[in-house]
Amino acid sequence: MTTPATTDDRRRIDWLLTIAVVAVAATFIRAIFFTPAEARQGLAQKIFYVHAPSAFIGLYVAFGIVAIAGALYLWLRDERLDRVAASAAEVGVIYMTVVLITGPMWGKPIWGTWWTWDARLTLTLFLWFVFLGYLILRGAIEDHDTRARYSAVLGVLGALLVPFIHLSVYLFRTLHPMPIVLKPGHPSLPNSMLATFAMSFVSFTLLFVALLRARYRLAERVDALVAEEELEPSPMPNLRAEPIR
Amino acid sequence: MSNRTPVPPGTFAAAVLIARKDLAIEFRTRSAFLAAIVFSLLAIVIFFFAWDATAVSAVDLAPGVLWVIFTFSGLLGLHRSFGVEEADRAIDALLASPVDREAVFLGKALANLFFVLGVQALAIPAVAIFYNLPLGRVLAPLVGIAVLAAIGLVSIGTLFSAMAANTRLAELLLPVLALPFFVPIILPAAQSTARLLSGRPIAEAMSWLRILIAFDIVFLVACALAFPFTLED
Numbered sequence: 001m002t003t004p005a006t007t008d009d010r011r012r013i014d015w016l017l018t019i020a021v022v023a024v025a026a027t028f029i030r031a032i033f034f035t036p037a038e039a040r041q042g043l044a045q046k047i048f049y050v051h052a053p054s055a056f057i058g059l060y061v062a063f064g065i066v067a068i069a070g071a072l073y074l075w076l077r078d079e080r081l082d083r084v085a086a087s088a089a090e091v092g093v094i095y096m097t098v099v100l101i102t103g104p105m106w107g108k109p110i111w112g113t114w115w116t117w118d119a120r121l122t123l124t125l126f127l128w129f130v131f132l133g134y135l136i137l138r139g140a141i142e143d144h145d146t147r148a149r150y151s152a153v154l155g156v157l158g159a160l161l162v163p164f165i166h167l168s169v170y171l172f173r174t175l176h177p178m179p180i181v182l183k184p185g186h187p188s189l190p191n192s193m194l195a196t197f198a199m200s201f202v203s204f205t206l207l208f209v210a211l212l213r214a215r216y217r218l219a220e221r222v223d224a225l226v227a228e229e230e231l232e233p234s235p236m237p238n239l240r241a242e243p244i245r
Numbered sequence: 246m247s248n249r250t251p252v253p254p255g256t257f258a259a260a261v262l263i264a265r266k267d268l269a270i271e272f273r274t275r276s277a278f279l280a281a282i283v284f285s286l287l288a289i290v291i292f293f294f295a296w297d298a299t300a301v302s303a304v305d306l307a308p309g310v311l312w313v314i315f316t317f318s319g320l321l322g323l324h325r326s327f328g329v330e331e332a333d334r335a336i337d338a339l340l341a342s343p344v345d346r347e348a349v350f351l352g353k354a355l356a357n358l359f360f361v362l363g364v365q366a367l368a369i370p371a372v373a374i375f376y377n378l379p380l381g382r383v384l385a386p387l388v389g390i391a392v393l394a395a396i397g398l399v400s401i402g403t404l405f406s407a408m409a410a411n412t413r414l415a416e417l418l419l420p421v422l423a424l425p426f427f428v429p430i431i432l433p434a435a436q437s438t439a440r441l442l443s444g445r446p447i448a449e450a451m452s453w454l455r456i457l458i459a460f461d462i463v464f465l466v467a468c469a470l471a472f473p474f475t476l477e478d
Contacts, residue, residue, distance in 0.1 A: 140412035164429035
């Protein structure tokens, strides 16, 4: 912020992000102070208001965007699609990390174990790995088009992988029953909890959209900078000429 | 791509040619295959001492050992698949030749399949000897599982090897990308191997094998279709 030369765009407050952060903070306050504790699980159940919306957004929304934007990129070759996919992957990995951190925190007091190789947990873990691989892949490629194509391919294949991981870990679990693990199931929530849950859902989605937009704008700026650099004549001749025929 | 030669080979003929080229390179240098074999033997030994053999019976241990070895020795061969093409930009000549991109993928995958099957052909007897497994009666279905799993490993591995070879991380990236995709291969393969070795009928492993077969079909097609996108236009 010390360089006054940059455009005033940088100084402008991201209102969407501000609203989203306030909404998430309000959700926390409501969940902690104004929502009754669950009878059997006690305070631990309050993790639900962070865990469930993060899981939905990280697993379905972010992963879906990466896969669909990837497939569309391979078809249309529009670099905006690549930026959307990259942004969704980066924000999605944060949401999934939140899921994987809050999950064991909730599991330990309620299930009595940090981790169980339940189908959904395993699927989440492996999709997290795919996402991390996606980001590492992007970081390892400099060429703009190559990076976009490779990550699009990985995003599409990742979507194909989901049913297979789900099937195989589900079969693994059912053939090897775990020791008695108390599953919370899906109890019908009382109204006050349902309201908090709906609020958490909306605020986490809003935060996702705001972060996605902010990350997209950053990608746009980086791309613009790279394009500017590429306009300057290269001091080296192009060494990778056409192959001699 | 211009067709200078009068009769360019068909997709499968071209694939076989490319596979023969890769296998010839491998046969003359033997570097990756030997490394994979030695790695497998070392892994067998290390796994044996990593578990308490008096607490875990060899029959319970062996399926896991086999499939961990196949996964990692497969990776050893796979990342060389496109690594060899990087030297002198041999890949450019390959792409300039009048063959389909799909043929390049199939040829590379075929050579990798032979590589993985070769490692398996030596590692399975080695595990049988060291872990004292009654292999005779389960050999045929075990070979079937090994071939099915190898097809899946090689489809994914060939595609990601092509991608990894073009990145700054090169061979470091391949396991990071490929291993999550190997889960629906290793899990069914190890589970059905375990059923076989503990004397259960193959029918009990059918639901696992169905996943494996479906995976092979879906990912062989998907990777062959995705492969042209990984090459520079």
